Amino acid sequence: MEEKIDNYILGRLSAEQTQAFEELMANDEVLRGEVALRREMITAVQLSAADAMLRKLRAAHVAEQAEEREAEAAKEAEEAFAEQQRRAAAERRRRRAFTWGFATVALAACFVVGLFVHLDYQQSYTAYGNSLQLSTLALRGEEVLSNDIIEAIEAEEYERAHILIAQAREMTFDTSRLAESTAEEVEYEREIYAHEQALVEWLEAVTLMREGRWLKARRQLKAIANTDSPYREEAERALSN
Incomplete structure (x- = not known):
């Protein structure tokens, strides 16, 4: 069940699986609590591991990518970062929980998470492409x-x-x-x-x-x-x- 909860939080379930899981949560208060707890845990793990992933990404680019690929990967990371900025701005407007004094810290966190999102998408697309029989x-x-x-x-x-x-x-x-x-x-x-x-x-x-x-x-x-x-x-x- 923990794996299914993680896949739901990370958006890896199909539309049908997501709908079925949300219907299950609607009738299970304990499950809703577990989902909320796992969401907090995943966020904490992502933030703590992001710095190491950043170093790994840089090393992988130097070792395996040509100069043109490095520039393209950096551009993709910037786009992922920009997407996270937009999400962070929308979340701040909705919750009204952050102040301008924390803006710089929030943007820095978004950059780190954006890199994590980039790596996650990169790995998912690569795995799916490799699974196709040509x-x-x-x-x-x-x-x-x-x-x-x-x-x-x-x-x-x-x-x-x-x-x-x-x-x-x-x-x-x-x-x-x-x-x-x-x-x-x-x-x-x-x-x-x-x-x-x-x-x-x-x-x-x-x-x-x-x-x-x-x-x-x-x-x-x-x-x-x-x-x-x-x-x-x-x-x-x-x-x-």
Whole structure:
């Protein structure tokens, strides 16, 4: 039960699980007390561990990321920090419990928690991306570019994957080679091309998730979820986890 309470507090339950848990709390005063206590404990642990996590984040960037990735990770941390600032400001207005004399301390705490949120999202998106099976997405044909992208992702050659994705996006539907084809054959080839392009967009989202670039991954997933892409449901599932 403690694990379920933690997942509820950290927002890791699905919408259905969250609703069921809240219905259970509504009828269980003891459970509500446990949730409140666990929330306080988690907050205390996050704040005490944040400094160590900050050092770990810096070391990981120096050891594993190139200069461009370090700059991007810093930008993501700043955005997470900005989001925490907005939440802190809304909370102060609602509770009226803080005074301007504590503003500097509150913002510093938000920065530390923001870094924790960044790490949590980064780990969650990376784990979900790594759990996806890509071999079943390979299309038939030796010259299908998306198959090369899948191969690069599985080999953790993410830079090469991004290069191949950019090349795939530049490809246009060539009707000249179908001059002697029937209308039905042309339409069939057009559908294959559209599916290939949709797959490329999904593979970019998977690449970003596996890299831990969660802000860009989330933007890409939202873009896919708002279209009629055959990978729309996959994107929606990724966003809900």
